Amino acid sequence: MGMAAALKRDAVVILRIDGEELLEFSKNPTFETDVLSIFSEIGLPDGSLQDYIMEAFVKLTVDQGMPPATDPWVVSNIVEPALQSLGDVSQQPVSDETFLTEFTRAIESVAQRLKEQPAIVAHSQNTFDGNGIKRLLSNKFELQKTLNFALESVPKDQNGEISNEYFRGALEILASSAGLPPFSAIDQMDNITTEALKMFEMHDRKMVNEEEFKKLLTQLLETIMQHLEANPISVSINSIVHESDTSSSTVLQPSSP
Structure with a gap:
């Protein structure tokens, strides 16, 4: 409630995320560098490949075409079905090369799921300066x-x-x-x-x-x-909007100023 009050003066934008921007992100020249940077930030010494991929999706933002991956609807309808379509992603240990290959495949699968079932996201951003x-x-x-x-x-x-x-x-x-x-x-x-x-x-x-x-x-x-x-701090709030339901889930993400 306090965070909502702090951001109440900011306009909320409704985004329809259908996988197109996520595919564009995967084709960006900096994609490999960005993904390996994400891999290095994930601290899961005993984690499986699936654990790493799930955590990597959490770190992606709406700017990269990813709805909030901690939202239960996104997990159950988009991320988990996409990972199931990849086959066995439970192996350990996880190398950066393996992660890059499998995460690229996972992004393509998630993008396809979003094309079939787009996510509607209420997006708000505020800068504390x-x-x-x-x-x-x-x-x-x-x-x-x-x-x-x-x-x-x-x-x-x-x-x-x-x-x-x-x-x-x-x-x-x-x-x-x-x-x-x-x-x-x-x-x-x-x-x-x-x-x-x-x-x-x-x-x-x-x-x-x-x-x-x-x-x-x-x-x-x-x-x-x-x-x-x-050093201003920029923060975005992303909430999945369920068209047939009044419930929603909010994710707070720091972003670059």
Whole structure:
């Protein structure tokens, strides 16, 4: 729900994925390099060839013509039937040459399945580049209101002072107002936040008053904003749309900015 709220301002595009773009991807001059790069990223030392192929499909995106391969409908109607048509893909160990050959065949089979039964995908993309934080910081009234709301939610001692260990909790409370995703939604964002927090959790004073806490929290937002301005994070959300059913499955994928 938090991720959906963070992306609610972005338009949703309905894509019909019918295997054509997947075949184009397989004929791209960089295909072999791309596939071997995917193979090197898959950490399955005891995995079978089928395990590697399944994981490789998960790493493909709608830009490459692949619907979200973790969606149950895609697995049961597209990927698994395609793998069954290949015969025995259970052997171990898996070499890069074998993987390249069999994954190419698997892509062709998946493309054929998609041609027969296209996947309808609701696609949305958002880039976290610090602009949400910049907008909040530029509106002094909104900033103070947001900081005060966060302040009300953190514990204080008998002197009204706050431990700097509550920076993370306060930041999570104001994340949506700053145009940030909730914690644990995006690994890259979590890494930036964790690094920024380390600087402030090492503050000389472990306990600070309310005004200093708000000042430091503002500086924390500025630090995160600078990180995002230098290295924006782009994320796409892909949901299979079942025309005869109201249910859907959502897949969150980081993508290159």
